[in-house]
Amino acid sequence: MQLVSKMFGRTLREAPSDAEMACHVWLARAGLIRRLATGLYAVQPMGHKALKRIEAVIRQEMEAIDGQELSLPLVQPAELWEKSGRYNLIGSELVRFKDRGQHPMVLAMTHEEAVTQVASEELSSHRQLPFMLWQFQLKFRDEPRARGGLIRVREFTMKDAYSFHKDQECLDEYYQRAYDAYVRIFRRCGIEPVIVQSDTGIMGGKVAHEFMLQSPMGEDSLILCPETGYSANAEIAVFAREGIPGEELPMERVATPGKSSIDDVAKLLGVEARNTLKMVMYGAEIGDKTEFVAVAIRGDLDVSETKVKNALKARVVFAATDDMIRAAGLVPGYASPIGMKGGILLVDLSVPVSANLVAGANEAGFHVKNVNYGRDFTVAGPFSEPVDVAQAAEGHLEINGVHRLKAVRGIEIGNIFKLGTKFSEALGCTFQAEDKTTRPAVMGCYGIGVGRLLASVVEDSHDDNGIVWPKEVTPYHVHLVALGQGELLDDCVKLAKELEAAGFEVLLDDRDERPGVKFKDADLWGIPVRLALGGKSREQGAFEWKERKAGSEMRLVKATEIVEQVEAFYKG
RNA sequence: CGGGAUGUAGCUCAACUGGUAGAGUGCCUGCUUUGGGAGCAGGUGGUCGCACGUUCGAAUCGUGUCAUCCCGACCA
Numbered sequence: 001m002q003l004v005s006k007m008f009g010r011t012l013r014e015a016p017s018d019a020e021m022a023c024h025v026w027l028a029r030a031g032l033i034r035r036l037a038t039g040l041y042a043v044q045p046m047g048h049k050a051l052k053r054i055e056a057v058i059r060q061e062m063e064a065i066d067g068q069e070l071s072l073p074l075v076q077p078a079e080l081w082e083k084s085g086r087y088n089l090i091g092s093e094l095v096r097f098k099d100r101g102q103h104p105m106v107l108a109m110t111h112e113e114a115v116t117q118v119a120s121e122e123l124s125s126h127r128q129l130p131f132m133l134w135q136f137q138l139k140f141r142d143e144p145r146a147r148g149g150l151i152r153v154r155e156f157t158m159k160d161a162y163s164f165h166k167d168q169e170c171l172d173e174y175y176q177r178a179y180d181a182y183v184r185i186f187r188r189c190g191i192e193p194v195i196v197q198s199d200t201g202i203m204g205g206k207v208a209h210e211f212m213l214q215s216p217m218g219e220d221s222l223i224l225c226p227e228t229g230y231s232a233n234a235e236i237a238v239f240a241r242e243g244i245p246g247e248e249l250p251m252e253r254v255a256t257p258g259k260s261s262i263d264d265v266a267k268l269l270g271v272e273a274r275n276t277l278k279m280v281m282y283g284a285e286i287g288d289k290t291e292f293v294a295v296a297i298r299g300d301l302d303v304s305e306t307k308v309k310n311a312l313k314a315r316v317v318f319a320a321t322d323d324m325i326r327a328a329g330l331v332p333g334y335a336s337p338i339g340m341k342g343g344i345l346l347v348d349l350s351v352p353v354s355a356n357l358v359a360g361a362n363e364a365g366f367h368v369k370n371v372n373y374g375r376d377f378t379v380a381g382p383f384s385e386p387v388d389v390a391q392a393a394e395g396h397l398e399i400n401g402v403h404r405l406k407a408v409r410g411i412e413i414g415n416i417f418k419l420g421t422k423f424s425e426a427l428g429c430t431f432q433a434e435d436k437t438t439r440p441a442v443m444g445c446y447g448i449g450v451g452r453l454l455a456s457v458v459e460d461s462h463d464d465n466g467i468v469w470p471k472e473v474t475p476y477h478v479h480l481v482a483l484g485q486g487e488l489l490d491d492c493v494k495l496a497k498e499l500e501a502a503g504f505e506v507l508l509d510d511r512d513e514r515p516g517v518k519f520k521d522a523d524l525w526g527i528p529v530r531l532a533l534g535g536k537s538r539e540q541g542a543f544e545w546k547e548r549k550a551g552s553e554m555r556l557v558k559a560t561e562i563v564e565q566v567e568a569f570y571k572g
Numbered sequence: 573c574g575g576g577a578u579g580u581a582g583c584u585c586a587a588c589u590g591g592u593a594g595a596g597u598g599c600c601u602g603c604u605u606u607g608g609g610a611g612c613a614g615g616u617g618g619u620c621g622c623a624c625g626u627u628c629g630a631a632u633c634g635u636g637u638c639a640u641c642c643c644g645a646c647c648a
Binding site: 010011012013014015016017018020037038086089090091093094109110112141143144145147152201219305316318319417445447483484513514515516517518519520521522523532534535536544 | 573578583584585597598605606607608609610639640641642644645646647648
């Protein structure tokens, strides 16, 4: 048993001033985490216990889908990352350094390279496939912006799993098993995940899902359609454009002095934002070239940079500078697709279905009315037709044009990804197939940030007084509160030993403190079952049984029946 | 990397117009108290982030720097 009087870590009466999110406040106030530096946290003993419970759940589920646990190094030779092409692809979030022999090294931010390298050394025959390797391992990502306590940190433990298959079909089948295992993991942690399709980027994969905790504090925007079941991260969500039909009118140049924003222009001309055409300009690194890219999109929509990046197969897109814009013959604030010279012009699907838009005139202080796609301009560059580069939002039509989409926020707590053969090809992870050909393994990867999941559990399960642990991940099963010393405390120790003999972990508050202090701390720590022993209950040979969850009533339970009832509670 | 803000006791925060450091809480001691963060008394605890400058004198003004937080950009 853990005696509170001896437990390292104390509770705080007030939240640290840097705590914004509820999970950060309660983890800090309960003494489970302490900040060491930006994005770097110490997890104190009680927090560590909860982490280990979460890991145990994950380990069970990984074993249930035939995963084999291993351990790969955090420090890796840069060479490995050069082989996969990510050494130069990834920016400064990848920490690079040299060891004493001046060899370039990195701190791994994920382990695809290492696991593929290791697999390639063992794999030779299709008979060995499929297999799945996984680990709990540190990752280091020098995030430009850590936030939310454990929600977004720089160093963290991730459960990362990698599966290897002889073909796509086998991967597809396994992917579904991993998907189901993920649902079980989160439910056992008390979270009902929202599952969305997610960006696969240029990593070579085609299908990926993110598991989200729905929360207004989430960093991601999710698009859901309750009627059709469609769900996707907003950055890739598809939707039907509502057109603006009309007979094409002659273009007309109008003065709009000092009005360069969509809202200002629309107001001045007495039209809606949806009747305008806006140009959003980017620089894009494609291959080893930097290209100027202009996106023409209807004024009521926002550009999804993820979609732009994917459409262009670009590594990076960034906001274009005024110089780049002028070099393409465009006037910042009054840019128009008509008269653009050079570069790539992407046109969103919203543009061709909308008649007589107001666009810039490529001349400061002027716009042009009644601009129509096809008649007045078309796409330029590698694309022959308009593409989907708009960000979906609340109220848009789902792709079939029948139902309205909903938007919610979410915290990403896990992802699964059909990687394909990108890494196995790059690192030579091949095998001999039945037909004697040599083929690269088809891979999938599956990640869960353990610390972020811990924080998400708390974010999802707390009240005004502290944490409310779900049964499966609570750091202790029973919190015994001794409201006195001497024989009364002896009785508590006796019960604690009985509970431990039955396999439960017990926290015993043996401090010589007033009851109020103990109850306040009990609420902060949030152990599901609190058993208090005071003078009155002791006379009746009973403990006061109080559950942490909302609305539970206190009741007396005879000391002799406690173990049985705790067993029933945790089985139920 | 842009925009905004903040750095004073372990924690949360005060300190006017420049005059030499405060409260609450925590921690230690004693007495009283003992069912929802007790009361009284005494005590502990700070190079006012750091550097330079202005000044007779700087927590306070200026410059620089570092750190932290928020918004955005970024996020295999």
